Amino acid sequence: MKRIVACLAIAFTAALTVSQAAPAARSGPAQASKAKTVDISHFEFHPPTLQVARGATVVFSNSSGTAHTATDRGAFDSGHIKPGHSFSVRFEQQGTFRYHCKIHPFMHGKIVVG
Numbered sequence: 001m002k003r004i005v006a007c008l009a010i011a012f013t014a015a016l017t018v019s020q021a022a023p024a025a026r027s028g029p030a031q032a033s034k035a036k037t038v039d040i041s042h043f044e045f046h047p048p049t050l051q052v053a054r055g056a057t058v059v060f061s062n063s064s065g066t067a068h069t070a071t072d073r074g075a076f077d078s079g080h081i082k083p084g085h086s087f088s089v090r091f092e093q094q095g096t097f098r099y100h101c102k103i104h105p106f107m108h109g110k111i112v113v114g
């Protein structure tokens with residue numbers, strides 16, 4: 001089963017790297033690099049606020065029946081994530097990333113990288 005990851009959006013800043021569940025090749029201080037998932041359903045991001053460790057990959061998984069985006073202007077933009085598809089972003093810098101869906105601007109979420 002081939003997993004299609006929508007990686008159309010290229011990271012716009014050096015802070016983020018778009019990847020497909022890339023295993024951390026780097027050694028060094030134990031940095032959590034597990035993938036955490038934001039589920040997109042019912043026109044909401046679940047959970048609306050997700051806390052992750054620096055270096056973590058967040059997978060935006062669209063389990064709804066319509067396309068959505070996960071967009072943080074200036075940081076990352078998934079482009080349209082079709083139903084059943086997902087998009088991954090690796091967060092390599094601390095901070096709070098507020099994102100929304102460009103198709104449904106009332107959809108908001110937040111990734112807190114600590």
Ligand SMILES: [Cu+2]
Nearest residue numbers: 068101103104
């Ligand atoms: Cu949407």
